[in-house]
Amino acid sequence: MRIRWTAFLAVTLVVTGCSGGDTEEPTTSHYLSLGDSLTVGVQPDEQGRGRETSEGYTDVLYRSLKDADSTLRHERMGCGGEDTTTFVGGGIPGCDDRYEAGSQLDQAEEFLRENGDAVDLVTLTIGGNNFTDCVEGVHEEALGINGIGVDEDCVADGLERLETEVPVIAERLVGAADPSTRIVGMTYYNPFLALSLLEEPGNTSQSERTVEILDRVNASLTASYEAAGIDVADVDTVFDGSDTEVPADSTTGMPVNLQRICDLTWMCDAARGPDIHTNLAGAQAIAEVFRDRLR
Numbered sequence: 001m002r003i004r005w006t007a008f009l010a011v012t013l014v015v016t017g018c019s020g021g022d023t024e025e026p027t028t029s030h031y032l033s034l035g036d037s038l039t040v041g042v043q044p045d046e047q048g049r050g051r052e053t054s055e056g057y058t059d060v061l062y063r064s065l066k067d068a069d070s071t072l073r074h075e076r077m078g079c080g081g082e083d084t085t086t087f088v089g090g091g092i093p094g095c096d097d098r099y100e101a102g103s104q105l106d107q108a109e110e111f112l113r114e115n116g117d118a119v120d121l122v123t124l125t126i127g128g129n130n131f132t133d134c135v136e137g138v139h140e141e142a143l144g145i146n147g148i149g150v151d152e153d154c155v156a157d158g159l160e161r162l163e164t165e166v167p168v169i170a171e172r173l174v175g176a177a178d179p180s181t182r183i184v185g186m187t188y189y190n191p192f193l194a195l196s197l198l199e200e201p202g203n204t205s206q207s208e209r210t211v212e213i214l215d216r217v218n219a220s221l222t223a224s225y226e227a228a229g230i231d232v233a234d235v236d237t238v239f240d241g242s243d244t245e246v247p248a249d250s251t252t253g254m255p256v257n258l259q260r261i262c263d264l265t266w267m268c269d270a271a272r273g274p275d276i277h278t279n280l281a282g283a284q285a286i287a288e289v290f291r292d293r294l295r
Contacts, residue, residue: 027118028118029120030072030119030121031073031121032111032119033076034108034123035078035125036128036129037277038057039077039125040058040079043266043279044266046271050275052080057290058287065121078104079098080094082129084165086103087103087165090106105169105172116178122177122182122183125186126166130162130217131158132276134154135149148206148210149206159216166220167224184293186286186290187236190210190214191276193207194261194274215242233292233293237289263281264285
């Protein structure tokens, strides 16, 4: 039996070795995620400080895509704090260190050209930080101030940069990508709805203004992406951004859009918030919008 088993092993090794020489390694495919802090899963820690995690919408999306393609690799190229201006030209120290080519856009173009049709998917999340500093919560009991403030000059500047720079971003990405590469950009949800909780009942003019601003932001993003042939994942729909009705069975008395912000982000969390980023449930909801668009 020992002789027969040894002979069997020898034959097996020879056969395996010969057949292995003719077997091609599976070709690696790539998913490239680009953008801001939502792209890299920033969430507040127990001290309320933002930290990159593996629980962003891009990570959730990647895990589901990898189930169908085991060769797929996730290239996480996003950086927290990136707006449209820095995405194109750089300028954020913590982000610039990541991009040998210059800016995130420069690095993305280089990656797309080098990998060609091996890049299956690109997702893009950019523009929200054009407006992050335009809205502030105000709560000063001693002064009798209770509400939020919108810096209209900041909004005007953010919109101008959005409307001039996103078309450039879209056109350059499409120009660098292989025709077979799918590129999907996203709209934004409105975390500042939660600041309406600081406003006096019946005086919600500033939070309502943020809805108007976001509508214009998302319309601009959609128009720029579609003009360049980029698909759009309309994330605001899953957050019910325009639904101001209070459900009859609501236990909080909040309208649908505000309840969704509280459920899917850290804005209403007393321990870690307010923080504009999605929690895991929010990341999963956004990933599902992308999955639906890819289908």
